[in-house]
Amino acid sequence: xxxxxxxxxxxxxxxxxxxxxxxxxxxxxxxxxxxxxxxxxxxxxxxxxxxxxxxxxxxxxxxxxxxxxxxxxxxxxxxxxxxxxxxxxxxxxxxxxxxxxxxxxxxxxxxxxxxxxxxxxxxxxxxxxxxxxxxxxxxxxx
Amino acid sequence: xxxxxxxxxxxxxxxxxxxxxxxxxxxxxxxxxxxxxxxxxxxxxxxxxxxxxxxxxxxxxxxxxxxxxxxxxxxxxxxxxxxxxxxxxxxxxxxxxxxxxxxxxxxxxxxxxxxxxxxxxxxxxxxxxxxxxxxxxxxxxxxxxxxxxxxxxxxxxxxxxxxxxxxxxxxxxxxxxxxxxxxxxxxxxxxxxxxxxxxxxxxxxxxxxxxxxxxxxxxxxxxxxxxxxxxxxxxxxxxxxxxxxxxxxxxxxxxxxxxxxxxxxxxxxxx
Numbered sequence: 142x143x144x145x146x147x148x149x150x151x152x153x154x155x156x157x158x159x160x161x162x163x164x165x166x167x168x169x170x171x172x173x174x175x176x177x178x179x180x181x182x183x184x185x186x187x188x189x190x191x192x193x194x195x196x197x198x199x200x201x202x203x204x205x206x207x208x209x210x211x212x213x214x215x216x217x218x219x220x221x222x223x224x225x226x227x228x229x230x231x232x233x234x235x236x237x238x239x240x241x242x243x244x245x246x247x248x249x250x251x252x253x254x255x256x257x258x259x260x261x262x263x264x265x266x267x268x269x270x271x272x273x274x275x276x277x278x279x280x281x282x283x
Numbered sequence: 284x285x286x287x288x289x290x291x292x293x294x295x296x297x298x299x300x301x302x303x304x305x306x307x308x309x310x311x312x313x314x315x316x317x318x319x320x321x322x323x324x325x326x327x328x329x330x331x332x333x334x335x336x337x338x339x340x341x342x343x344x345x346x347x348x349x350x351x352x353x354x355x356x357x358x359x360x361x362x363x364x365x366x367x368x369x370x371x372x373x374x375x376x377x378x379x380x381x382x383x384x385x386x387x388x389x390x391x392x393x394x395x396x397x398x399x400x401x402x403x404x405x406x407x408x409x410x411x412x413x414x415x416x417x418x419x420x421x422x423x424x425x426x427x428x429x430x431x432x433x434x435x436x437x438x439x440x441x442x443x444x445x446x447x448x449x450x451x452x453x454x455x456x457x458x459x460x461x462x463x464x465x466x467x468x469x470x471x472x473x474x475x476x477x478x479x480x481x482x483x484x485x486x487x488x489x490x491x492x493x494x495x496x497x498x499x500x501x502x503x504x505x506x507x508x509x510x511x512x513x514x515x516x517x518x519x520x521x522x523x524x525x526x527x528x529x530x531x532x533x534x535x536x537x538x539x540x541x542x543x544x545x546x547x548x549x550x551x552x553x554x
Contacts, residue, residue: 214321216444219436221327221500224320233321237480265469265485266445268359268477 174256177248182241193242194225205261208235236267244270326502330519332420332439333494334548335505336530337413341514347388347413350507350515354386354492357506359483361473371472383464385492386415386507394539407553413515415507416441416462416492417539417547424454424463433489439548440494450487459543463491520548 142148183191193200195207214220215233223231232238243249246269254261286294323329354360363378373381388411392399395412418441425433425441432447433454455463469486477483481497484490494517495505503509508517518525527550530536536550 212444212446215500216442216496217434217436218321219327219438219496219500220321220323222322222324224322230322232324234480236482262485266482268479268482270479 171256174252176252177245178243180242180244180249182244192225192227194223194229194231196226199226208239211235235263240267240270246270324500324502327500328502328504330438331521332519332548333418333499334439334518334520334527334550335415335418335494335508336516336527336536336550336552338514338516338530338534338552339410339412340552340554342413342511344388344411346510346512346514347411349510349512350413351386351388353506353510356476357478357481357495357498358385359470359474359476359478359481360385361470361483362475363473365475366473367475368472381467383466383470383490384462385464385490386413388412389414395537397540397542398537404554412551413507414460414462414539415549416494417460417545417549418492418494420546420548421544423457423459423545427453427457429453436496438499440496440499441491442493442496443488443490445482445484445488445490448488450489452489454489459540459545460547463489465489 178191195203200207211223211233212235214223221233223233225231246264250261253259355362360383363373363381363383364375366372390411391408394414399408418439420435420439422433422435422441425435428434429451430447430449432445432449433441433443436442450465452465455461455465466484466486466488471483474483495503495507498505505515505517508515516526516530518527520527520531522528530552531550534552536552538547538550541547
């Protein structure tokens with residue numbers, strides 16, 4: 142091999158540069174998200190009624206598709222009632238149905254979205270529940 | 284193992300049947316999770332074609348202001364003259380340019396430019412008329428929208444999907460009534476009263492009166508109708524027994540710029 146030493150040194154340097162991010166971040170894994178469900182509205186429900194409109198694993202995977210469909214049904218077809226997987230009827234509304242239970246925006250929505258690097262722009266129009274409301278200190282939704 | 288042509292074709296046929304039948308059987312037994320699981324609310328008001336009759340003999344400026352305030356509050360409409368925080372103060376010129384109007388007042392010659400006469404009752408000429416989106420039956424704004432962000436609902440209400448609006452403002456150019464307003468900036472700092480049940484808008488979308496579609500679907504009358512003390516009637520114009528039809532039968536009514544053929548559905552009793 143011509144210039145074997147140089148080539149090998151070059152390969153080592155290349156290897157170090159390519160794998161640097163892995164070594165650099167070793168042992169510093171971001172904490173897995175743990176969305177919290179301890180909002181006043183959820184706590185008030187009996188244990189067996191603490192379900193969303195669909196089972197949790199399904200919601201985890203499909204909530205964005207669901208609310209996308211909700212919007213079309215409600216706005217375009219004027220069908221504003223959703224029948225959940227257990228037959229319970231819900232008003233189709235992100236602001237008035239989803240957020241009534243999931244009022245802890247930071248700990249519920251942001252927890253996973255930040256982890257995944259997703260920035261949904263729901264909240265530039267839809268109003269979040271105020272912090273006091275999420276803590277149960279405010280009775281009215283304002 | 285030797286496979287002749289006959290056996291080969293047979294096996295292909297068999298596996299095709301198995302493949303198709305097998306998959307559809309699977310689909311039948313485990314149906315997709317997103318099924319049509321929605322319905323119209325029982326209490327929702329229904330009509331073939333919504334329309335509004337504004338009785339200007341009963342409507343005065345005080346009632347009109349009440350109607351406007353009710354609408355503004357319910358729909359989180361910004362007031363650029365009065366920001367929530369004084370640091371967002373804008374000069375009145377800009378505030379006027381940025382104004383968002385769902386329902387507002389116009390003098391006769393602006394509301395009905397083609398009906399203005401040189402000699403006409405002073406009371407009419409100087410009167411301020413309540414104007415709002417006419418929710419036309421033949422809406423030009425819907426025709427020009429390139430993204431289908433605005434459309435006519437089955438019951439005739441012209442709706443906007445703010446998610447889908449790209450802010451091109453074709454609809455504003457198409458509307459002969461100036462019923463649509465554009466959000467030149469973030470309206471949030473100017474929404475003094477926040478109705479938690481309705482969203483605000485964001486920079487770059489067009490908005491207008493929606494005949495309170497969200498209230499109709501919950502079985503409530505539009506906010507302005509409720510606040511009008513009987514001066515505004517709302518109902519199904521295709522139902523001969525409805526309140527609006529009764530008023531149209533008993534009074535002579537005018538509409539804004541009917542000659543343009545947009546078929547406006549807001550009628551005015553003027554005397």
